[in-house]
Amino acid sequence: MTDYPELHLLIDGEPVSGGGRDTEEVIDPATEEVLGTLPHATSDDLDRALEAADRGFRKWRGMSADQRSSILVKAANLLRERAETIGANLSREQGKPLTEGRGEANYSASLLEFYAGECKRLYGRTLVRPEGSRVEVQYHPVGPVAGFAPWNFPAINVMRKIGGPLAAGCSVIVKPSEETPASGIAVVQALLDAGVPGGAVQCVFGVPSTVSEHLLGSPIIRKLTFTGSTPVGKHLAKLAAEDLKIATMELGGHGPVLVFDDTDIDKAIDTMAGNKFRNAGQVCVSPTRFLVQENVFERFRDGFVERAKKLTVGNGLDKGVDIGPMANARGRDNIGRLIADATEHGANLLTGGERIGNRGFFHQPTVLSEVPTDAEIMNEEPFGPVALINPMPGEEAMIEEANRLPYGLAAYAWTDSPARRRRLAAQVEAGMLAINTGGVSAVDAPFGGVKWSGYGSEDGREGVMACMVPKTVHEG
Structure with a gap:
């Protein structure tokens, strides 16, 4: 090298x-x-x-x-x-x-x-x-x-x-x-x-x-x-x-992920967990707010946590590393602040939540659930390795929450219903929408957002x- x-x-x-x-x-x-x-x-x-x-x-x-x-x-x-x-x-x-x-x-x-x-x-x-x-x-x-x-x-x-x-x-x-x-x-x-x-x-x-x-x-x-x-x-x-x-x-963005009960839950977990923690979550189109239909919430939440726990954090030049350090100390410190605020507001910390070691800007892959909408992390782009998973009653509420923030860069959805896909494409406010996939970027497709x-x-x-x-x- x-x-x-x-x-x-x-x-x-x-x-x-x-x-x-x-x-x-x-x-x-x-x-x-x-x-x-x-x-x-x-x-x-x-x-x-x-x-x-x-x-x-x-x-x-x-x-x-x-x-x-x-x-x-x-x-x-x-x-x-x-x-x-x-x-x-x-x-x-x-x-x-x-x-x-x-x-x-x-x-x-x-x-x-x-x-x-x-x-x-x-x-x-x-x-x-x-x-x-x-x-x-x-x-x-x-x-x-x-x-x-x-x-x-x-x-x-x-x-x-x-x-x-x-x-x-x-x-x-x-x-x-x-x-x-x-x-x-x-x-x-x-x-x-x-x-x-x-x-x-x-x-x-x-x-x-x-x-x-x-x-x-x-x-x-x-x-x-x-x-x-x-x-x-x-x-x-x-x-x-x-x-x-x-x-x-x-x-900036604050990517919502709408997960419905008519989709392949395991595929959704595997795909989105990899996407969430890619580049230690420091991705403008990172999936962040997981809005999961209530009757599959526990299955999705538990599976996501299981996958997060299996990820290896270390120096990006070492073999077998899934997640490197965060790029700078201010990002790592900000993630710690946002996680602390979320738990103070009543969010459940399911895994992670801490920096790793005393040298380098490493942070554990983190999953929070039942995060109140008045917690800072539900309104401010975290730009780090933390996923927010909340139960939702159904499509209308999920779309409303997806559109609640002034951001509209990337959004994601998992459903097998063709009619619902069309509704989501029409109603979700984002410059890019990925349905049943984690990809929102291609060299021949426009990349950009709306609103803030x-x-x-x-x-x-x-x-x-x-x-x-x-x-x-x-x-x-």
């Missing part, structure tokens, strides 16, 4: 570090040891990146669709070739098991391959008019994009910020999380190595508020794309609105069109 890499910015195709720049340490969440030192971009660095993005946009959009597509395919191949190294570094800095880190690198490659094909599928349309006149609808890249990605999926989230804009013909300045920088640098480097112009894809780091205000304050940037918490998303949306920049916002979970989409054709603007051309 290779050593953790040297860290740097990538501006106009060049690695940038040193020079007396401010720095911060990157911490291994399993050991709390320092992995590396990350430089912060200066104000001059950000100005240089903005100027390069302006030039890079003109150069990249001027290439043919075939040229851009070929380069993106080459970059996807490079990501696959480097998946082992990217996955190991991702696991070191984020904590998830190595298999998940490797899988993330490969999924990023698949997403980029899809976007490479979309370069050739950017269609306009011609409207029917009397002979001698013509109306044509064209789509053009919006311009340079500023992307801000979080730490929980440090390769995929960076690719989501980059792939759609590049396919549309835009340039991108991406700021990955300072807690997981090596993954984002590796994604950007693969694109540069494949032939994307240096100004068309760049990577910067720094104090998040300073970087975002600097980039979004520039007229060069024409679009914001952000994944993260709802409060931060609201703040960035206000900054973007000052210059009427368009935005794609993928924000954001607006706009990444992935799929929609992820490209979100980076384009229409122009109507009338000819007489």
Whole structure:
């Protein structure tokens, strides 16, 4: 296994570090040891990146669709070739098991391959008019994009910020999380190595508020794309609105799971337990509130607890580990606070509930049941390895509870009734709904939420069109 890499910015195709720049340490969440030192971009660095993005946009959009597509395919191949190294570094800095880190690198490659094909599928349309006149609808890249990605999926989230804009013909300045920088640098480097112009894809780091205000304050940037918490998303949306920049916002969630008595309960438990504790629950689309029909509640609850108890927690680089550490101390501490509040409100703690050891950010897989709706954890996204399982009288009450919160990212349901599936699809307020499956993400399908979970989409054709603007051309 290779050593953790040297860290740097990538501006106009060049690695940038040193020079007396401010720095911060990157911490291994399993050991709390320092992995590396990350430089912060200066104000001059950000100005240089903005100027390069302006030039890079003109150069990249001027290439043919075939040229851009070929380069993106080459970059996807490079990501696959480097998946082992990217996955190991991702696991070191984020904590998830190595298999998940490797899988993330490969999924990023698949997403980029899809976007490479979309370069050739950017269609306009011609409207029917009397002979001698013509109306044509064209789509053009919006311009340079500023992307801000979080730490929980440090390769995929960076690719989501980059792939759609590049396919549309835009340039991108991406700021990955300072807690997981090596993954984002590796994604950007693969694109540069494949032939994307240096100004068309760049990577910067720094104090998040300073970087975002600097980039979004520039007229060069024409679009914001952000994944993260709802409060931060609201703040960035206000900054973007000052210059009427368009935005794609993928924000927090609190995923409801509606389990009905006409489904395969064992399959539902097996699927959703794996989904719940994946990445230590640090997933924006994580299933969290399990709303179970009363007559199968005890069976589902007991089976879920049994599976949670069998999970192995440890260093993500070790074999046989199901769950790595949480990515940082603040997340682990917040989970402890929310669990304590829930039990004080009368929730039943069925398993877990405690941190593990005194070194690393490990936390036990936790299951709470009969959790009152006034407990914080029923209203605030826990973003950790805790499942909430409550009995419900029937469909109407389950849908009402699913829609109670202002969030609407992902939702899940388990039922064998075709009629109920149609009702759920119509009535559950979410950007993505998974029925009898745990999957809500696919490279060719839009990924995004409603209400406080954001607006706009990444992935799929929609992820490209979100980076384009229409122009109507009338000819007489």
